[in-house]
Amino acid sequence: LAKTTQPISMDSYEGQxxxxxCSHNNIATNDYITWYQQFPSQGPRFIIQGYxxxxxxEVASLFIPADRKSSTLSLPRVSLSDxxxxxxxxxxxxxxxxxxxxxxxxxxxxx
Amino acid sequence: xxxxxxxxxxxxxxxxxxxxxxxDPISEHNRLYWYRQTLGQGPEFLxxxxxxxxxxxxxxxxxxxxxxxxxxxxxxxEIQRTEQGDSAMYLCASSLALQKxxxxxxxxxxxxxxxx
Numbered sequence: 293l294a295k296t297t298q299p300i301s302m303d304s305y306e307g308q309x310x311x312x313x314c315s316h317n318n319i320a321t322n323d324y325i326t327w328y329q330q331f332p333s334q335g336p337r338f339i340i341q342g343y344x345x346x347x348x349x350e351v352a353s354l355f356i357p358a359d360r361k362s363s364t365l366s367l368p369r370v371s372l373s374d375x376x377x378x379x380x381x382x383x384x385x386x387x388x389x390x391x392x393x394x395x396x397x398x399x400x401x402x403x
Numbered sequence: 404x405x406x407x408x409x410x411x412x413x414x415x416x417x418x419x420x421x422x423x424x425x426x427d428p429i430s431e432h433n434r435l436y437w438y439r440q441t442l443g444q445g446p447e448f449l450x451x452x453x454x455x456x457x458x459x460x461x462x463x464x465x466x467x468x469x470x471x472x473x474x475x476x477x478x479x480x481e482i483q484r485t486e487q488g489d490s491a492m493y494l495c496a497s498s499l500a501l502q503k504x505x506x507x508x509x510x511x512x513x514x515x516x517x518x519x
Binding site for chain 1 (some may be wrong): 407434436443444445446447448451459461494495496498500505506507508509510511512513515
């Protein structure tokens, strides 16, 4: 399984865009990149998944460069409720559900 | 509420006692997963089921841990002879395994275990 590296923490103000970059240098051809969000005392929640280029949904965007060795989760115009831990995971179809989450990135949004 | 439910939400026990956690997945989901999460760390995979078959166990799942999913519906995770190191949040997740799906996991709110 590809190892991922992401910042331990990031601070932001309300209304700003938050970009979290995840490094995955040994990503394999069949691997997808998936991001989860976790609030205190809750289970993680799926945010977005992508394979290459750009993926956007109602919550976030995921940017993946051509070499796929990194990816950036973009949260537009964050609010206080976006304060959470964000996890980047990399794996293929056969490893869904067995991925190790790592320590994630703690995002703190302040007024 | 049609999400994943876990019971109990909190459990305090003394070292050496046995504890059991229950997970009820989303009804149409055929895959069920157990994770453990300690403070400041991300969830760690323990085991998963497809229907009633337990397909994989992590090396983290010592012989004091056992999981079952009779009839492919709810699941139980039992920890025998608990140790203080077992104190953690135990998370259950479920998914509907489809070919080349996103693999999105739906997590419950977890069962927090404190071993005194």
